[in-house]
Amino acid sequence: MSRRVVVTGLGVVSPNGTNVSEFKNALQNGVSGIEYIDNLKKLNFSCQIAGKPNYNKDYLNNYFNNIQLRGLNASGLEYGVIAGLDAWKDAGLSLVSKEEEPLWEAGVIFGTGILGVDKFREAIYKVDNNNVRRLGSTTVIQTMASGISAFLGGMIGCGNITTTNSSACSTGTEAILMAYDHITSGKSEIILAGSTSDSGPYIWGGFDAMRILPHKYNDNPTEASRPMSATAAGFVPGSGAGALVIESLESAKKRGATIHAEILGGQVNSGGQRNGGSMTAPNSMAVQKCIQQAIVQAGIHADDIDAINGHLTATTKDPEEIKNWTQALNRSGKEFPYINSLKSLIGHCLAASGSIESVASILQLKENFIFGTINCEILHPEISSLVDRSRIPTKTVYKPLNIVVKASFGFGDVNACIIFKKY
Numbered sequence: 001m002s003r004r005v006v007v008t009g010l011g012v013v014s015p016n017g018t019n020v021s022e023f024k025n026a027l028q029n030g031v032s033g034i035e036y037i038d039n040l041k042k043l044n045f046s047c048q049i050a051g052k053p054n055y056n057k058d059y060l061n062n063y064f065n066n067i068q069l070r071g072l073n074a075s076g077l078e079y080g081v082i083a084g085l086d087a088w089k090d091a092g093l094s095l096v097s098k099e100e101e102p103l104w105e106a107g108v109i110f111g112t113g114i115l116g117v118d119k120f121r122e123a124i125y126k127v128d129n130n131n132v133r134r135l136g137s138t139t140v141i142q143t144m145a146s147g148i149s150a151f152l153g154g155m156i157g158c159g160n161i162t163t164t165n166s167s168a169c170s171t172g173t174e175a176i177l178m179a180y181d182h183i184t185s186g187k188s189e190i191i192l193a194g195s196t197s198d199s200g201p202y203i204w205g206g207f208d209a210m211r212i213l214p215h216k217y218n219d220n221p222t223e224a225s226r227p228m229s230a231t232a233a234g235f236v237p238g239s240g241a242g243a244l245v246i247e248s249l250e251s252a253k254k255r256g257a258t259i260h261a262e263i264l265g266g267q268v269n270s271g272g273q274r275n276g277g278s279m280t281a282p283n284s285m286a287v288q289k290c291i292q293q294a295i296v297q298a299g300i301h302a303d304d305i306d307a308i309n310g311h312l313t314a315t316t317k318d319p320e321e322i323k324n325w326t327q328a329l330n331r332s333g334k335e336f337p338y339i340n341s342l343k344s345l346i347g348h349c350l351a352a353s354g355s356i357e358s359v360a361s362i363l364q365l366k367e368n369f370i371f372g373t374i375n376c377e378i379l380h381p382e383i384s385s386l387v388d389r390s391r392i393p394t395k396t397v398y399k400p401l402n403i404v405v406k407a408s409f410g411f412g413d414v415n416a417c418i419i420f421k422k423y
Helices: 020-029 038-042 057-062 075-090 117-128 139-143 147-156 171-184 201-209 249-255 284-298 318-329 350-367
Strands: 005-013 034-036 049-051 106-112 190-197 240-248 261-270 307-309 338-340 403-410 414-421
Touching: 005 020, 005 075, 005 171, 005 249, 005 350, 020 350, 038 201, 057 075, 075 106, 075 147, 075 190, 075 240, 075 350, 106 147, 106 171, 106 350, 117 139, 117 201, 139 147, 147 190, 171 190, 171 240, 171 261, 171 350, 171 403, 171 414, 190 350, 240 249, 240 350, 261 284, 261 350, 284 318, 284 403, 284 414, 307 350, 350 403, 350 414
Parallel strands: 106 190, 307 338, 307 403
Antiparallel strands: 005 240, 005 261, 034 049, 190 240, 261 414, 403 414
């Protein structure tokens, strides 16, 4: 019998809250973190809004030493370190001093899509201007994808697996499941899992060029992200990081740790870019199979699910996602679970989305609420034909929850689905 796995720490850096307390309040009160960004207008973006975490640079002194701050120019690294160290502290864990042995049973699995794009740009200009000697000694560690896990692993003193995964929008959810698998197999006791995504035009520009971002809401930023709505106009880009401390139940009990939730299991798969799936579109058969196999692996029944935190990006794929859920669960109408989309409040945080949304899922489970999906007062007709309006609240609903499912579906036709249970 595989070991039980729990979540003992949470950390988040989100457009609508740079710590868990702020984030939870924003969820419960429907506070959006999407804002107008003047620089995007100057760069001639069609979509001039985004979800970007806001904090004073002095705030970084709480997480980085003076040497680490020297030349730091990687927003995703900042977000990931803040969220990761906050989660570690929330779990009641301490950092190992440089003179001690590493924590042999503790590791880090922290994903990203790309890291340190602004540092890359800085480096390119210096190289092109024959100033390679002025790059500084931290350019490599700020721009290598595994820089985030390496930073966190070194700060904490982890002696177990320390790695970075990358699977587009599924990255964060996949990282949590990788940690779950590592612990159930007995290879680790504690893993800091999560994901991060840089901010800025060099991340968001490619999506603007694809014409999949909304461009009619530059004067009304908080109304732009409209998952499941009849007037959805594309996803709003976002950024940030989410982090969870994943731990064996035995270890958590031994430490007397506070347990936020239990992870029952999950599934990761791919549609192989076949049967309608492509680099940018999901294979519905694979999505449904991912959901169904996650349920089997978790040892529950589809009827046990109280709520779903969907991928739901406010694109034309939202109705298809709802259809996939109804078919995978064999539940529809008033029998369908509650479902919501965090992207209505913070935009699509890309590689960070799965981890930030997992933190939101666990907060709902622990605090017994379902946050509302804003801007979807008028549902897409294909969605309203499948699911009863009451299942998609636009304002927070307070009610007991026992099982919440989080799923992410990413570019490359990759899927991840995880099942959390109240402990």
